[in-house]
Amino acid sequence: MDIFLQGLTIGLAYLAPIGAQNLFVINTALNAPLGTALATAGIVACFDISLALACFWGIGLIIEHSLLLQKALLCGGGLILLYLAWQLMHAQIEANASDENKPTLWQTVSLAFTVTWFNPQAVIDGTLMLGAFRSSLPADTATYFISGVITASCLWFFMLIGIFKTCCRKLRPSHLQWINRICGAVIFVYALKLLYIFWQML
Template sequence: MNFLLQGLTMGLAYVAPIGLQNLFVINSSLEHTKRRAFLTALIVIFFDIALSLSCFFGIGALMHKFQWLQVGMLFFGSLIVMYIGVGLLRAKPDNTETKSEVPTSLWKTITTAFVVTWCNPQAIMDGTMMLAAFNVSNPASGATPFISGVAMASAIWFSTLTLIISSFKNLFNEKILRWINVVCGIVIMLYGLKLLITFLTKIM
């Protein structure tokens, strides 16, 4: 139980700060029906848990070992992230039922959820430092309950975030939704630019 609680608290501390995943889940909750928003959250949870497992077992070590892998992820990740940001900046929110009845295609939701989770080499390396360090410094018997706690944290956080935003989205009018899109788009664009600058510094 102690290892489970450690994993739960560390997982919440890792996933809670505002990031690409949170912005994506928030935007989906505002734009779509509650049912579709929860489906999006489940997809994000799946990719987030997969990333946590990979970090726990040391995928970050591969990125440290193979520089080309890290550089490639930085380049393509920065372009895709900035593309998502531009899409949000150009979007025209409409707080009507018609908008909710025409959700983003499932394939686009899946690919975007993958991008905001996996196309972030810094997050992979940071996650590896946090999670893999526990794996190698604690008894083997604590590995399963710990990583289970991390997975629970992901499920609890994104489900709760989706529930709160979906339940109160009617309080947001079209102007507020537009500003949320602009703020999210700018943050994501800046994040993508940061990845691109990191890429350039590594190849120069």
């Protein structure tokens, strides 16, 4: 259960910063009918889960057999997370995020795919972060961790729709910046944990 909760926590902290995926979902929640908004959340979650699985198991299959790569990923992933945490705590949120107000199903799928898989930073960060955590987990607990990450993805995007459909239509950019700062603090703690595991392996 602890490993599952760890995956859930890091999944939420990684998803919560206001980036391309979240702005797309938020914009849909604010401008589209409920049915379209829920469908958008489901589609984005599916693409996000596919990326998480690819990052976690793809690099995980390789690092299991290389102690040197495990150390490199722990160190590199920890440093990347420190940098990501610093960026989040100093990021400025723009007031306007304009996508199509009422996209077709095909537009929704293509946009969801684009903001997930065609975001190089998300792919790189996801590979380093999840690969680093994969190297820090015993083999028999990896499934619990990634299950927590998958659960976080499902919860987060549908929660975004619910929140912005009901009570956050007038949410200001300053509020979104505080979300980023809190998530940056959580990611900072996990970065220190990875670097501590790396130090222990030396």
